[in-house]
C-alpha cells in the first residue's frame with residue numbers, strides 16, 4: 038500500500054490510545070503508523086538506531102516517546118498527537134501515558150477525542166490504570182471505545198483464553214456504564230490484526246483495528262442546538278465596540294435578539310464583523326466571531342448570549358462529577374474558581390456526595406476525594422451560574438476547578454442544579470478579588486505556615502519568638518501563633534483529651550490559614566504531639582505548610598521544666614501530659630529538624646529565621662509589572 | 664466549516680485568550696511562513712489589526728531577502744516591530760554541537776527581550792508536526808523565571824482552559840499553530856493569499872522548506888515555484904520539513920536540550 042501522507046480537507050478525527058502502562062500503547066501506535074505507511078522517510082532508520090543504542094531490537098514506541106527520559110526509562114511521560122491517514126480519512130492519534138501520576142497528561146490528550154482505543158494486555162487482564170482510564174473515558178463522554186486485547190501471542194492465540202479476557206473486560210466496562218463498540222484480539226508487536234488480518238487467529242471474524250477505526254462515527258454537528266455564545270472579550274477599536282466569542286452551540290444571525298447573561302439584558306445582533314472574508318449574516322457552532330450589539334451594551338467576559346426562548350439552567354448550587362488531579366486529597370469546605378467556557382465563578386465544595394472505589398468500582402459516601410480519584414460533589418457559588426448540563430458530544434457544562442495558584446486541579450462535567458437538603462448548612466463564602474500575586478507584590482514576600490512541633494520545654498516558643506523578631510526586623514510581615522496564647526482565648530473551652538487536642542490543632546490551623554491567605558508568615562508553636570493531627574493541619578493549610586521539628590530529648594526538657602509542668606505531671610497533679618503519660622510522635626520527615634538539647638538558642642534561631650526567609654522569598658525576577 | 668475554517672477558528676480563540684489574559688504580550692515574527700500566518704490570524708482575531716507588538720529576535724544571519732521582507736510588511740501591516748539582538752556564539756554552552764550552539768543564540772536573545780519588555784505572554788508559531796519534542800507542547804506553556812521548559816511537569820490542559828501565570832517572573836509561551844500541519848499552513852496561505860519571502864519557491868531546482876539562519880539551513884531539491892506547486896509537492900513528499908535544519912540532526916537529544924533551555 039502506498040498513499041500520500043496528506044490528503045483530506047476535512048477535520049481530523051482524534052482517537053486517544055489509553056491503557057495500563059506496558060500494555061503496549063506506544064508499540065501499537067508505532068506499528069499502526071508503520072503498517073499503514075504513515076511514517077516519514079528516515080523515521081524507521083532513526084528508530085532502529087535509537088533502539089540499538091539502548092541495546093534493544095526495535096522499539097516502535099520510540100516513534101512517539103521522543104523525549105530522552107522517555108527513551109531511557111521506556112515509559113511515555115507526556116501525550117503526543119500525530120496525524121494519521123487511513124483510506125483518505127484523517128485521524129489524529131493521541132498517545133496518553135499510562136502511569137498513575139500522569140493522569141493529568143492523559144486528560145490533556147484525551148479530552149477532545151471522538152473515540153478511544155483501550156489497550157489491555159490479554160495475558161495480564163485489566164489493571165488499575167485500565168479501570169482509571171475507562172472511568173475517565175466515561176466521565177469525559179467518549180462513547181465509542183474499541184478494546185484492543187493486545188499481546189495475544191502470549192496466549193498462543195487461543196480462542197477460549199482470549200474470549201475469557203474479553204468477558205472480564207466487558208464486565209468491568211459494564212460497571213462503568215461504558216460499552217465497548219468492539220473487541221479486537223491483536224499482537225501489536227507483530228502486527229496481527231492491526232492493519233492486516235492475522236493468519237494465526239483464523240477463528241476471529243471481526244474487523245482489524247484499522248477497519249474498526251474506519252467505522253468511528255464523525256462528530257455530530259452542534260449547529261442545530263439552541264444558541265450558546267460565551268463572551269470571550271469586548272474590544273473597542275476606532276470607536277466601535279466588538280463583542281468577541283466562539284459559538285459553542287447553535288447559530289446566530291444578524292437581526293436576532295439575544296439575552297445577555299444573568300443580568301438578562303436583551304440586545305439585537307447588529308452585525309457580524311470580520312476581516313478579509315466575505316460579509317457574514319450568520320455564523321454557526323465552532324466559529325470564533327465578533328459581533329456588534331444594538332443597543333451598544335457592554336457584556337462581561339463569561340456572559341452567555343442565548344436566544345430568549347431557550348435559556349440555560351441557572352443555579353448557585355450545582356451537582357457535578359469530578360476527576361481530581363491534585364496530589365493532595367480534596368475536602369469539603371475548600372474554595373476554587375470554577376471555569377466554565379470563558380466564565381469564572383468563585384465556588385466552595387459544600388459536600389462530597391460519593392467517591393468511586395477503584396478496586397470494586399462501587400460508589401460510596403466519602404470524606405475526601407483522593408489524588409486522581411473520581412467523585413460526585415456539590416459546589417456552591419456566590420452568584421448564580423448559567424450552564425447546560427454536560428452531555429457527551431457537546432462542549433457545554435464542562436467546568437474545571439482552579440486553585441489559588443491558578444492551577445487546574447480538577448475537571449467537573451456538570452450534572453444539574455442541586456437542591457438544598459433539609460437541615461443542610463448552606464454556606465456561600467465570598468471570594469477575594471485581591472489575588473495572591475497582588476499580596477505577594479505588596480508585601481515583597483510569600484506567605485507561609487511554619488509549624489513548630491516538639492515536647493513541652495523543647496524551645497518552640499523561644500525559637501518562634503526569636504525568629505519572629507529577626508524576620509520582622511528584616512522587613513517581613515510575620516506573626517506567632519503560640520499554643521498557650523490560643524488556649525487563653527480562642528481555645529479556652531478546650532481541655533487536653535485527645536479530641537480536644539485535635540480540635541485545638543484544627544483551630545490553630547484554620548487561623549494560620551487565614552493569616553497565610555492574607556500574605557503573612559505564620560510561625561505556629563504547638564506541641565501537636567500526634568502525627569494525625571499535624572497531617573490534619575497540613576490538609577487545612579495546603580500549600581506553603583512546613584513542618585519543623587524542635588527536637589530536645591525528654592530528659593533535657595524535664596530538667597529545663599520552665600513552667601514546672603513536668604514536675605506536676607510526675608507527681609500526678611496534671612494528667613495526659615505529653616512525654617509523661619501521653620505519647621509524642623516525632624515527625625518522620627520534617628522540612629527542618631532543629632536540635633535544641635545542646636548549643637545556644639541564638640544559633641538555632643538564626644537557622645530557623647534563615648529557613649523561613651528562604652522559603653518565603655519571591656523568585657529572583659520580581660520586578661513590578663505594569 | 665471545513666478543516667481550515669476549524670483551525671482558523673481555534674487559533675483565533677487562542678489569540679484572543681492570550682490578549683485577554685497575558686499583558687504585556689508580544690508575538691514572535693521570524694519572517695517565515697508560519698509566523699506570517701500567525702500575524703494574519705491575529706488580524707483575523709482583532710478585526711484587521713495586531714494590537715500588540717511583534718518581535719524579531721535577530722541573529723544577524725538571516726537571508727537578505729528576509730530583512731527586506733520584514734521592513735516592507737512591518738509597514739504594510741502596520742506592525743509595532745520590536746527588534747532584539749543575540750549574543751555571540753562564544754557565549755553559548757560549548758557542550759552543544761555546533762549548529763545547536765549557534766541556534767542557542769536565539770534563546771539568549773529571546774530571554775533578553777522577555778526580560779527587557781517584562782513580557783507575560785510570548786506568542787510563537789511552533790507546530791506539533793515539526794518535531795517530536797514540539798509534539799509534546801501545550802498551547803499555553805508556562806515558563807519559570809529561568810525560562811526553562813519543565814517537560815516532566817506540564818500543567819493539565821483540556822476543554823480549552825489554559826494555564827495562567829501564577830508566579831512573579833514567569834511567562835507563558837502561547838502556541839496558536841500547534842495543531843496545524845505544514846500542508847495546512849500552505850493551503851491557508853493559498854486560500855488567503857498571504858505574502859511570503861521568495862526563498863520558499865524553487866530557483867534552479869532548489870527551494871527552502873524551512874527558513875533558519877543562513878549558515879545552518881539547507882535548501883531542498885524542488886521545482887515548486889508557486890504556492891500551488893508547493894502544495895502538490897507536499898502531498899507526495901515523504902521527508903520531514905526540518906530535514907534542512909542542521910541542529911536537528913547533530914545528535915538525538917540536541918533539539919530537546921535546546922528546547923528545555925527555552926528555545927522555541
Ligand SMILES: Nc1nc2c(ncn2[C@@H]2O[C@H](COP(=O)(O)OP(=O)(O)O)[C@@H](O)[C@H]2O)c(=O)[nH]1
Nearest residue numbers: 058059060061062063064098187188224225226
Ligand atoms: N509479546 C508481546 N509484547 C508486546 C506486544 N506489544 C507490546 N509488547 C511489549 O510490551 C512492552 C510495553 O510496550 P509499550 O508500547 O511501551 O507500552 P505502553 O506503556 O502501553 O506504551 C514493550 O516491551 C513491548 O515490546 C505484543 O503484542 N506482544
Ligand SMILES: [Mg+2]
Nearest residue numbers: 062063112113
Ligand atoms: Mg507508552
